[in-house]
Amino acid sequence: MIKYLGSKRALLPLLVGTVDALDGEAPVRTVADLFSGTARVGHALKGAGYRVRSNDHNAYAETLARCYVAADxxxxxxxxxxxxxxxxxxxxxxxxxxxxxxxxxxxxxxxxxxxxxxxxxxxxxxxxxxxxxxxxxxxxxxxxxxxxxxxxxxxxxxxxxxxxxxxxxxxxxxxxLPRARHGKGSAHGLDALDAARRLQADVVYLDPPYNQHSxxxxxxxxxxxxxxxxxxxxxxxxxxxxxxxxxSPFNSKVRIGEAFAALVAACRAERLVVSFSNEGALGYDALVQTLRGRGHVTVLSRGHERYIGHQIGVYNPQGERVGAPGRARNVEYVFVVTPEPFRGGEALLQAGLCDGVQQTLAGASDGR
Ligand SMILES: C[S@@+](CC[C@H](N)C(=O)[O-])C[C@H]1O[C@@H](n2cnc3c(N)ncnc32)[C@H](O)[C@@H]1O
Structure with a gap:
């Protein structure tokens, strides 16, 4: 696959593991990836049997997705x-x-x-x-x-x-890859908001740009x-x-907050998985605030190099906070938004796919 900024190569096991865990709670057949880039996430999900609907507004990325996700x-x-x-x-x-x-x-x-x-x-x-x-x-x-x-x-x-x-x-x-168990994939070249409105799925995956570079x-x-x-x-x-x-509004510090909120509100799935980094234009609190409008939010984190926990700390398998937060380097967050609390975080932590789980953020739906 091509060299690509923000490519989720290192996060693939966690992302596929998260969708598998969601599937264990309520069946997942179709996943929509609205910012598909290299299409490697869609490719991995197709390999795991899911029907994938990939989208990216650049023609080269739509082409990569048509190859890796749609073509059997x-x-x-x-x-x-x-x-x-x-x-x-x-x-x-x-x-x-x-x-x-x-x-x-x-x-x-x-x-x-x-x-x-x-x-x-x-x-x-x-x-x-x-x-x-x-x-x-x-x-x-x-x-x-x-x-x-x-x-x-x-x-x-x-x-x-x-x-x-x-x-x-x-x-x-x-x-x-051969045709996925759950059906043929597709590739789209829409603006993400448009794709969110049109593409029906059991889970929507969002991996928007993090900074001003187009x-x-x-x-x-x-x-x-x-x-x-x-x-x-x-x-x-x-x-x-x-x-x-x-x-793209996602490359603008001024516009990204509003664009992200509109996108999250438009997604046609009950469950969302969202990637974001601690170096992005939207802060952790703002992301959680927006996502809470759609349900319970579980945050899985994965640090690189010397990272030992920044915003959400380090948790042991019992979910207790352990150790003092260290200086943040690059932390990748995977936010899982579900109508009912997501129970799969512990298993992902124990499998070593992430090194932090924060599960205490109840959705707006429970009245908090
Ligand atoms: C962080 S990258 C995605 C990386 C991808 N998950 C991977 O692993 O390769 C963000 C992608 O969003 C696309 N993008 C940016 N703004 C968009 C918009 N408004 N609508 C659709 N796609 C957009 C970019 O072309 C880029 O490929």
């Missing part, structure tokens, strides 16, 4: 593998993409950019159906990501070539590679001109 292995793997072999054998064909992203800016070596361009043109000529197209484009984006010359975001490129940029690009088949600005080359629209670009980083217009 039995329908596409064999054909995609043959097509990828053909793509990998094509000679480079430099054009506007190479001129922009390997000469004007230097995200890729000219040799790799010309091969990316040839492969992308061929996919356009083949005009495969949407899922096969998404599988091929995902293979291409991921192969390009493995030979890019950046520190992981496309705000800038390195002055000297990164060693990986000098290796030849090599697309390979993404890890497709994902479109950070990953504009993937957007262009997927859209293949030869956009007007600006600045040294050669960003697409529409980066200036396509904004």
């Amino acid at each position: 292995r039995e329908a596409h793997a064999a054909r995609a593998e043959r097509m990828l072999r053909e793509l990998a054998a094509l000679p480079g064909r430099p054009g506007w993409f190479t001129a922009t992203y390997a000469e004007q800016a230097r995200y890729f070596s000219p040799e790799n950019a010309a091969r990316i361009e040839a492969m992308r043109e061929q996919i356009e000529r083949w005009a495969p159906g949407p899922e096969l197209r998404a599988v091929l484009l995902t293979a291409l984006v991921q192969a390009a990501d493995r030979v890019d010359s950046t520190v992981g975001v496309q705000m800038a490129y390195l002055k000297k070539w990164a060693p990986r940029a000098l290796r030849p690009i090599a697309p390979r088949l993404p890890e497709l 994902y479109l600005g950070n990953y504009h080359v993937w957007e262009t590679l997927v859209r293949w629209d030869a956009p007007e670009v600006y600045g040294v980083a050669c960003k697409r001109i529409d980066v200036q217009q396509r904004k």
